[in-house]
Amino acid sequence: QVQLVESGGGLVQTGGSLRLSCAASGRTFSAYAMGWFRQAPGKERDFVASIKDSWRSATLYYADSVKGRFTISRDFAKDTVYLQMNSLKPEDTAVYFCAADSRLLPTTTPGQVDYWGQGTQVTVSS
Numbered sequence: 105q106v107q108l109v110e111s112g113g114g115l116v117q118t119g120g121s122l123r124l125s126c127a128a129s130g131r132t133f134s135a136y137a138m139g140w141f142r143q144a145p146g147k148e149r150d151f152v153a154s155i156k157d158s159w160r161s162a163t164l165y166y167a168d169s170v171k172g173r174f175t176i177s178r179d180f181a182k183d184t185v186y187l188q189m190n191s192l193k194p195e196d197t198a199v200y201f202c203a204a205d206s207r208l209l210p211t212t213t214p215g216q217v218d219y220w221g222q223g224t225q226v227t228v229s230s
Contacts, residue, residue, distance in 0.1 A: 106130035106219055108202045113224030116192055120228070124187040126202030126221055137208040138178060138185040139165070141217075142198035142226075149201065153187060154208035165210050170196075192228045199223040 112124040126138065139154025153176040154165045164176060175188040185202065202221035205212070 108204060108219055108221035110200065110202045110221045110224040113200060113226045115227045115229065117229050118193060120192050121188070121190045122192065122226060124189070124200055124202075124224060124226075126185045126187075128183045128185075128204065133183055133204050134180055136204045136206060136219075138202070138204045139176065139208040140185075140187050141201045141203055141214065142196075143201065143223075144195075144198040147198075149214045151208070151210050151212055152200070154203075154212075155185065156208070165208070167210060189226070192226075194228050194230045197226060197228050199225050 107129045108126055110124060110126050112122060114122060116122055137154050137156035140152040141149050142152050143149040152167050152170055153174055155176045155178050156163045166174060173191045178185045201223045203217045204219040205217045
């Protein structure tokens with residue numbers, strides 16, 4: 105059974121940092137893109153960041169709203185993807201979902217994603 109399990113969410117003040125983790129199991133995701141979406145109350149689930157590795161380098165994508173503040177990375181040995189979130193703002197408050205698919209782009213819609221985690225809450229207080 106394929107599972108994506110997120111951890112690392114919580115409550116933080118404006119300007120603070122959090123690191124989210126997503127551990128994959130049930131299959132090998134090395135050939136897959138992995139990434140993060142988020143969904144604020146009453147809003148759609150939006151792309152945040154993704155990473156896909158090739159034998160030469162990794163291809164990274166970020167939503168404009170998080171560029172320069174968030175960093176996505178991946179540990180193949182642990183089949184885990186991370187999202188380091190710095191300079192957090194109240195508008196970053198959302199449930200963050202880990203995602204895996206053959207391709208994850210800023211234009212990818214939630215309906216196009218093959219695998220989802222259960223989500224982890226991130227709350228940024230002002």
